[in-house]
Amino acid sequence: MNAPLLSVESISRRFGGFIALEGVTAAFEANKVTAIIGPNGAGKSTFFNVLSGVLAPSAGSIRFKGRDITGTPQHRFAHLGIARSYQITNIFPELSVHENVRVAAQAFRARYDIWRNRAVMTELDDRADAALAAVGLGGRRDGTAKFLAHGQQRALEIAIALVADPELLLLDEPTAGMGPEETKEMVALLERLAAERTILLVEHKMKMILGLSDRILVLHHGRLIADGSPQHIQTDPEVRRVYLGQNDGYA
Amino acid sequence: MTASTSSIASVMAGPAGHRGWRARLAAWRVPLSILALCLLPWLLPSNALAVNVLVYGLLAVGYNLLFGYTGLLSFGHAAFFGAGAYVTGIAIGRFGVPWFAALLLGVAAGAALAFVIGLLSIRTRGIYFSMVTLALSQLVYYTALQASSWTGGENGLRGFTVAKLDILGWSIDFLDPIKKYYVLMVFAAAALWLVSRILNSPFGAVIEAIRENETRARACGYDVERTKLIAFTLSGLICALAGTLFALHLAIVPLDILHYQTSGMIVMMTLLGGAGSFFGPFVGALAFLLMEDVVSLWTSHWQIVVGTVFILFVLFLPKGIWGTLIAWRADR
Ligand SMILES: Nc1ncnc2c1ncn2[C@@H]1O[C@H](COP(=O)(O)OP(=O)(O)OP(=O)(O)O)[C@@H](O)[C@H]1O
Numbered sequence: 256m257n258a259p260l261l262s263v264e265s266i267s268r269r270f271g272g273f274i275a276l277e278g279v280t281a282a283f284e285a286n287k288v289t290a291i292i293g294p295n296g297a298g299k300s301t302f303f304n305v306l307s308g309v310l311a312p313s314a315g316s317i318r319f320k321g322r323d324i325t326g327t328p329q330h331r332f333a334h335l336g337i338a339r340s341y342q343i344t345n346i347f348p349e350l351s352v353h354e355n356v357r358v359a360a361q362a363f364r365a366r367y368d369i370w371r372n373r374a375v376m377t378e379l380d381d382r383a384d385a386a387l388a389a390v391g392l393g394g395r396r397d398g399t400a401k402f403l404a405h406g407q408q409r410a411l412e413i414a415i416a417l418v419a420d421p422e423l424l425l426l427d428e429p430t431a432g433m434g435p436e437e438t439k440e441m442v443a444l445l446e447r448l449a450a451e452r453t454i455l456l457v458e459h460k461m462k463m464i465l466g467l468s469d470r471i472l473v474l475h476h477g478r479l480i481a482d483g484s485p486q487h488i489q490t491d492p493e494v495r496r497v498y499l500g501q502n503d504g505y506a
Numbered sequence: 507m508t509a510s511t512s513s514i515a516s517v518m519a520g521p522a523g524h525r526g527w528r529a530r531l532a533a534w535r536v537p538l539s540i541l542a543l544c545l546l547p548w549l550l551p552s553n554a555l556a557v558n559v560l561v562y563g564l565l566a567v568g569y570n571l572l573f574g575y576t577g578l579l580s581f582g583h584a585a586f587f588g589a590g591a592y593v594t595g596i597a598i599g600r601f602g603v604p605w606f607a608a609l610l611l612g613v614a615a616g617a618a619l620a621f622v623i624g625l626l627s628i629r630t631r632g633i634y635f636s637m638v639t640l641a642l643s644q645l646v647y648y649t650a651l652q653a654s655s656w657t658g659g660e661n662g663l664r665g666f667t668v669a670k671l672d673i674l675g676w677s678i679d680f681l682d683p684i685k686k687y688y689v690l691m692v693f694a695a696a697a698l699w700l701v702s703r704i705l706n707s708p709f710g711a712v713i714e715a716i717r718e719n720e721t722r723a724r725a726c727g728y729d730v731e732r733t734k735l736i737a738f739t740l741s742g743l744i745c746a747l748a749g750t751l752f753a754l755h756l757a758i759v760p761l762d763i764l765h766y767q768t769s770g771m772i773v774m775m776t777l778l779g780g781a782g783s784f785f786g787p788f789v790g791a792l793a794f795l796l797m798e799d800v801v802s803l804w805t806s807h808w809q810i811v812v813g814t815v816f817i818l819f820v821l822f823l824p825k826g827i828w829g830t831l832i833a834w835r836a837d838r
């Protein structure tokens with residue numbers, strides 16, 4: 256087996272007396288799609304927040320590409336090669352669609368430069384256009400981000416993450432709030448991404464997860480209760496009891 | 507359209523609207539603003555008003571960089587305005603420093619003070635940030651009040667009149683109001699050029715991103731606190747320049763310059779003109795000063811009227827006078 260791209264060792268996260276994540280240990284190989292499922296409040300988003308530096312773990316450590324990155328400030332994560340989308344759409348609403356992605360690409364070229372004119376950095380424009388094209392928003396580049404439809408805003412957020420060319424992509428419920436038509440488009444996008452990237456994906460839509468992922472982790476009350484192939488997870492009695500049973504509509 | 511020309515439009519135009527027209531305006535904003543400032547003394551009823559619009563407008567321009575473009579509501583910017591004015595006045599009056607060196611000292615001191623106050627306040631958010639900047643600027647106010655042997659305390663700082671400016675062998679009569687105006691304007695013009703440069707730079711894109719969504723900016727890989735601190739310092743630097751120009755112009759520094767009412771006035775001028783618009787601060791300064799002049803003629807409670815107008819603006823014209831005009835023209 257290859258050395259894992261990412262590994263977490265006994266990760267816990269407390270909020271006051273409440274334990275949102277407890278003793279989670281797992282390793283993730285490159286070029287695989289791993290889904291993380293679990294009931295509401297299971298700690299999925301908290302797990303992502305720890306993996307993307309938004310929250311420091313209360314205990315445990317995170318290794319990425321063999322380096323211990325526990326306690327690294329959040330803004331360094333994009334530079335390490337970890338990019339994410341949020342459960343609730345998180346874009347620059349008043350900026351143009353193109354500028355949303357361009358400014359994300361700029362973080363790797365110029366952050367404190369007050370002298371150059373940014374309009375001469377044309378390679379950033381091209382990278383932004385490429386990322387927009389990859390998520391199917393090429394035609395909307397000059398519109399204002401807040402006027403995009405919900406599904407397009409979610410795709411824009413993925414373009415913002417993609418333009419960083421991350422080695423690890425964390426997607427927190429990319430189809431949240433989408434209707435069937437928008438979900439179909441998002442699934443098609445995720446299938447394209449799955450072919451070439453390492454992805455961790457939080458989702459509730461079981462059918463979609465089973466089609467997309469190489470592996471599934473199940474969280475329940477902050478603990479990892481199952482970890483295995485989609486076939487294995489579907490038949491796991493404990494998982495059926497806490498999760499799948501409640502989600503017959505999806506399963 | 508090639509990628510690069512269309513990108514200039516989308517970068518410069520900012521929020522929605524007809525990007526072509528706004529991009530052209532943005533490309534010419536520095537020369538157009540300087541032209542407007544050149545004409546100001548001939549358009550306004552008095553030279554005194556023109557100088558005040560120039561100085562307070564520049565002050566609001568500095569504030570706008572932080573409030574309008576970075577999205578931080580500071581209630582302490584009087585401190586930087588005052589620091590520039592006092593340091594320039596003290597340098598000339600007490601140490602006989604030549605005027606231009608005194609100006610540079612005032613700007614440096616204001617920027618340094620902004621760096622320190624920024625360092626102490628930038629990690630707080632929202633209303634807490636406003637309160638911390640207010641408290642720290644009050645500290646500066648009381649320090650100036652106590653250090654009266656240096657600052658003149660409540661009587662203000664006097665005795666540093668600059669009557670003549672020697673520039674590269676030329677001697678300019680600084681007591682001639684029109685000549686004085688144009689000398690001060692050269693510095694305001696340089697500051698406008700600097701601000702425009704900042705706004706067009708990669709850094710300018712980052713501060714706007716932070717204003718739009720701090721969390722997303724951080725996730726994109728930007729050190730939000732550090733960026734804010736730089737923006738805060740640059741903003742303080744421009745406000746300090748306005749302070750030194752104010753001192754050179756009046757030849758007095760009243761203690762009031764550091765009062766929190768001055769900080770409030772800066773916020774009002776910026777909002778009246780249009781936060782986040784390039785020329786708006788000058789329009790806001792003019793509107794504020796005109797209102798103050800006119801209303802104080804018939805009631806001593808002019809602040810009530812100005813306050814009411816301000817509230818109406820916040821409620822019904824949040825883009826301010828200039829910002830609304832630009833948006834209205836862009837939508838046609
Ligand atoms: N910043 C916080 N402060 C306090 N409690 C928190 C915080 N973030 C999350 N929690 C709590 O931790 C638990 C796990 O939350 P989390 O958002 O990780 O769940 P989730 O699995 O993503 O759920 P969902 O499916 O609803 O998105 C919840 O009970 C939540 O209330």
Ligand SMILES: [Mg+2]
Pocket residue numbers: 299300301342
């Ligand atoms: Mg969640």
